[in-house]
Amino acid sequence: MDDRPQDPTQAPASVAADPDDDPGADPDADVRAGEDVGGPSRRWWWIGAAAIALVAIAIPVWWSLTALERVPVDTDAARQRLADRAVTGVDDQPLPDGGAATATGAPETGAPASPTPAALPPPGSDAVRSFLVIGSDERAAIAGSRADVLVVGLLPADGGDPVMFSLPRDLWVDDPCHAGQQRINAAYNGCPGVANGFELTSIVVEDFTGVEIDNVVAIDFDGFKEIIDAVGGVEICVDHPVRDRSVRVLSLPAGCSMADGATALGWVRARKLQEQVDGQWRDMAGVNDLTRNRHQQDIMLQLLRRVGSFETVTNLYGFARGVSDSVTLGAGLNLLDGARLAWSMRGRAGDVDRFAIPIEDFTTGGGAQVLVATEPFATTFEREVGESLSSFVEG
Numbered sequence: 299m300d301d302r303p304q305d306p307t308q309a310p311a312s313v314a315a316d317p318d319d320d321p322g323a324d325p326d327a328d329v330r331a332g333e334d335v336g337g338p339s340r341r342w343w344w345i346g347a348a349a350i351a352l353v354a355i356a357i358p359v360w361w362s363l364t365a366l367e368r369v370p371v372d373t374d375a376a377r378q379r380l381a382d383r384a385v386t387g388v389d390d391q392p393l394p395d396g397g398a399a400t401a402t403g404a405p406e407t408g409a410p411a412s413p414t415p416a417a418l419p420p421p422g423s424d425a426v427r428s429f430l431v432i433g434s435d436e437r438a439a440i441a442g443s444r445a446d447v448l449v450v451g452l453l454p455a456d457g458g459d460p461v462m463f464s465l466p467r468d469l470w471v472d473d474p475c476h477a478g479q480q481r482i483n484a485a486y487n488g489c490p491g492v493a494n495g496f497e498l499t500s501i502v503v504e505d506f507t508g509v510e511i512d513n514v515v516a517i518d519f520d521g522f523k524e525i526i527d528a529v530g531g532v533e534i535c536v537d538h539p540v541r542d543r544s545v546r547v548l549s550l551p552a553g554c555s556m557a558d559g560a561t562a563l564g565w566v567r568a569r570k571l572q573e574q575v576d577g578q579w580r581d582m583a584g585v586n587d588l589t590r591n592r593h594q595q596d597i598m599l600q601l602l603r604r605v606g607s608f609e610t611v612t613n614l615y616g617f618a619r620g621v622s623d624s625v626t627l628g629a630g631l632n633l634l635d636g637a638r639l640a641w642s643m644r645g646r647a648g649d650v651d652r653f654a655i656p657i658e659d660f661t662t663g664g665g666a667q668v669l670v671a672t673e674p675f676a677t678t679f680e681r682e683v684g685e686s687l688s689s690f691v692e693g
Contacts, residue, residue, distance in 0.1 A: 369496045371514055371628035376493035377501060380474050383492055426691050427453045428509055430500060431598065432516040433566075434486060445486040445499065446519075446567065447594050450509065452690070461651045461683060461690075462599075464591030470660060470668040471506050474498070481668060482506070496628050507675045508687060514628035519567075521625060523559030529604040531556040532597055534565055538575055540582070542568040566594045587669065588654045595652055653682035 433447025445467060452461040467483035475489035475498060485502040488495040500511040517525070526532055535554040542548040548564030550557070557565065569590065571582040655678060657669040676687040683690065 369494060369514075369516075369626055369628055371494075371496045371500065373497050373500050373504070373511070376489075376497040377474075379492045380489065380501070383489075384477060425455055427455065428512045429453070430503060430511045430514045432486060432496075432499060432514065433519065433522065433594070434516060435519055445483040447517075448482065448499070448503070449591075449594060449598060450503065450507070450511075452509065454690075459649045459651050461679075462595055463653055463655065464588075464595060465503065465506070465655065466587040466591060466657060466669050468587060468667070468669045469506075469655070469657065470662070470670045471502055474501055474505070479662075481666075506671075509675075509691060516626040519563055523563050525601065526557075526559035526562050526597075529601060531558050532562050532600045532604075533557070534562070536573070538573040540571060540573050541579070543570040543572060544568075562597055566590060566597055568593075588657070591654065592652075599650065651683050653678065 429451040431447070431449045431451070432445045433449075434445050448465040448467065450463055450465070454460070465482055467481065469482040470479055471482045471485075472478075473480040473485075475485075475492065482499075482502055485499040486495040488498045493501065496514045496516070500514060503509070504511055533554055534550055534557045536550050536552060538552050540548070540550040542564055548561060548568055550561070550565070567590070569585070571585045571589075572579045573582050574580075655675065656672045658672055660668050660670045662668060679685075679687040679690070
């Protein structure tokens with residue numbers, strides 16, 4: 299044993315010298331060959347920890363998204379059942395609106411016939427993908443529920459400009475369930491034992507427009523508020539302070555402001571808007587179902603842009619929790635499709651062709667105040683979009 303005093307500036311013989319202190323040492327030697335220093339094990343530990351954290355975050359997000367309620371939709375089969383029912387003459391269900399059709403199910407005397415729609419595209423046509431969005435007080439199509447919002451979006455497969463239009467909830471259309479006529483929003487009740495609400499609403503929209511409906515999404519209004527809050531609100535712009543005489547929660551300042559879910563819901567449902575001019579409240583001119591339809595479309599486009607721009611898992615999780623409690627999907631539509639749609643719509647709000655269906659007031663023989671279209675949908679489409687409906691949907 300060497301008992302000579304050690305030089306404190308030198309490392310003990312039993313301790314390896316620090317390679318950083320040796321100008322000639324290879325600083326990466328321990329990474330390439332020093333398996334005994336724990337470098338790779340440290341890396342694997344961090345990789346494992348990161349994987350566990352990712353799974354811990356992804357599982358609740360996945361669960362929230364897959365918890366969405368699904369409704370089977372087979373419009374072809376439903377059409378066949380409706381046809382069979384018409385042949386047998388079975389019609390023992392109560393009629394909507396209590397006088398919108400006669401007891402025999404025939405259209406009312408003097409009721410205008412619905413404009414003849416264009417023929418549906420041939421089976422297998424995939425030039426355009428269509429989405430029917432239904433807004434209602436009810437999450438699912440059940441007896442007694444009505445659709446307050448009906449918006450159709452058309453997304454061309456070739457990347458062309460999307461098309462969006464709304465169907466006023468009081469639009470008077472043919473009723474395939476009772477062989478009469480009814481408001482379009484009543485189709486969400488379905489035809490018991492024959493077609494559910496998704497199927498009957500899709501059929502009525504198809505018969506009126508000539509556009510085949512590929513996918514259906516229903517959003518209840520409580521969930522609508524949650525979704526808007528989850529994405530941080532939406533912008534609403536008005537010239538003067540605005541309120542709704544029938545919706546106390548709606549109160550908007552002049553100019554543009556970020557609205558929370560409750561305010562946005564009041565905005566899209568408002569039917570009795572007032573504005574404050576020179577200190578006096580007055581009814582806003584020109585407010586009708588078409589105005590509400592425009593507001594609904596504006597909010598939907600903002601939601602698409604915001605959903606498509608999520609940057610953090612936290613935001614996505616917040617959105618997923620809201621969606622899982624408020625959205626019902628027609629079978630055949632999955633969340634990946636929805637995400638792709640949102641992504642494709644980012645920054646394209648100005649490229650969407652939007653138009654209103656020309657309508658006029660009508661009073662039915664039973665005294666119901668409804669709206670009737672003044673021309674076939676295909677005529678409106680060609681004038682507003684600049685392309686015939688048949689060429690657009692068939693490519």
